[in-house]
Amino acid sequence: xKIIFVLTCAFALACASTAEAQLFDKFKKKAEDIVKxxxxxxxxxxxxxxxxxxxxxxxxxxxxxxxxxxxxxxPEIKIPFPPEAASVESKLRSVxxxxxxxxxxxxxxxxxxxxxxxxxDIFVDAIKAMTFQDALAIVRGNDNAATSYLQRTTTPKLVxxxxxxxxxxxxxxxxxxxxxxxxxxxxxxxxxxxxNPDLTSYVTQKAIEGLFVMIAxxxxxxxxxxxxxxxDILRKVFGS
Numbered sequence: 269x270k271i272i273f274v275l276t277c278a279f280a281l282a283c284a285s286t287a288e289a290q291l292f293d294k295f296k297k298k299a300e301d302i303v304k305x306x307x308x309x310x311x312x313x314x315x316x317x318x319x320x321x322x323x324x325x326x327x328x329x330x331x332x333x334x335x336x337x338x339x340x341x342x343p344e345i346k347i348p349f350p351p352e353a354a355s356v357e358s359k360l361r362s363v364x365x366x367x368x369x370x371x372x373x374x375x376x377x378x379x380x381x382x383x384x385x386x387x388x389d390i391f392v393d394a395i396k397a398m399t400f401q402d403a404l405a406i407v408r409g410n411d412n413a414a415t416s417y418l419q420r421t422t423t424p425k426l427v428x429x430x431x432x433x434x435x436x437x438x439x440x441x442x443x444x445x446x447x448x449x450x451x452x453x454x455x456x457x458x459x460x461x462x463x464n465p466d467l468t469s470y471v472t473q474k475a476i477e478g479l480f481v482m483i484a485x486x487x488x489x490x491x492x493x494x495x496x497x498x499x500d501i502l503r504k505v506f507g508s
Contacts, residue, residue, distance in 0.1 A: 311400040311401075311403070311404050312400070313501065313504060313505055315398065315399075315400050315403035315404070316501050316505075317403075317407065317501045317502055317504065317505025317506065318398070318403040318406055318407050318414060318505065319395050319396070319398060319403070320499065320501055320502060321414065321486075321487065321490050321502060321505075321506070322391075322395045322414055322418065322483070322487070323392055323395060324486065324490070324498075324502075325415075325482075325483040325485075325486030325487050325490070326388055326391045326392065326395075326479075326483055327388060328482070328486050329479055329482030329483045329485070329486055330384050330385065330387060330388045330391075330479065330482075332482055333345065333380070333381060333384045333478060333479060333482055334381055334382070334384035334385045335381065336381065337377075337381075338381045338384065339377040339380045339381050339384075339475070339478055340373075340374060340377035340378070340381070342478075344478075344481055345474075345477070345478030345479075345481050345482070346377060347373070347376050347377050347380055347471060347474040347475070347478070348373060349369070349372065349373065350465040350467075350470045352463060352465050353463055353465050355460075355461070355463070356369075356450065356451070356454045356463060357369045357372075359454055359457060359460060360450060360453060360454055363457065365450075365453055368446070368449055368450045368453055369450060371446040371449075371450070372443070372446045372447055372450050375438075375441050375442055375443035375446045375447075376438070376443050376447075376467070376471050378437075378441040378443065379434060379437040379438045379440070379441050379443045379471055379475075380434070380437070380471060380474065380475035380478065382437040382440060382441060383430065383433045383434050383437040383475055384475065384479060386433045387426075387430060387433070387475075387476075387479060390425075390426055390429050390430065391418070391422070391426075391479075391483075394418065394421070394422040394425070394426075395418070398417075402417065407505055407506070411487070411488050411491055411492070412484050412487060412488065414487050415480060415483050415484040415487050418480075418483070419480050423476065426476055427472055427473070427476065430472050430475070430476060431468060431469070431472050434468055434471050434472040434475060435468045438467065438468060438471065443467070443471075444467065447467050451463075451464050490502060490506055491506055494507065
């Protein structure tokens with residue numbers, strides 16, 4: 269098709285009058301538009317591209333947060349004291365027990381970092397279950413459509429499967445011990461309202477939220493930055 273187009277252009281330039289040349293210019297522009305027109309995207313391509321993008325985002329996001337300080341030194345996803353225990357942290361620091369508060373914060377973030385490695389397979393299994401219709405709508409959707417869909421449809425199952433991983437991780441990095449020490453110290457202070465939030469549930473929720481933040485960033489990069497589309501299928505789906 270391109271060879272015929274080039275030959276046609278050469279012939280027209282050789283023998284055209286001024287009026288014909290103007291007509292040729294219009295023809296040339298139309299032909300170029302046809303050549304450049306995006307190809308239609310099949311459901312199979314949309315699904316394959318989306319799944320590859322999500323797996324890529326999950327892998328990169330998981331790798332980033334599972335490193336030392338992946339949560340702790342990332343302000344966007346760092347896990348603080350539970351909101352209902354903010355008074356605990358403030359009171360501990362006011363009575364000279366700031367190190368106990370610091371131990372809790374560092375250890376819960378270490379637990380999330382440690383557990384993030386195990387999360388990858390859970391997310392990948394969820395992606396594999398995505399339908400053609402879901403994938404096509406997501407590819408044509410907003411910049412975070414894939415992440416939002418995945419978050420909406422998988423969070424309950426992720427919480428169920430992720431909770432024991434987080435619990436084991438909290439024990440592994442002594443977060444449970446530090447938490448118990450901090451709570452006992454706080455509850456021993458006269459006239460305070462005793463609190464003891466469920467640490468495992470809280471860290472599970474925040475760890476999953478943090479991972480979704482990183483996945484959303486990778487999804488945005490793939491949609492907006494051609495350099496992030498590192499395979500043929502990603503370039504075809506998100507470049508069309």
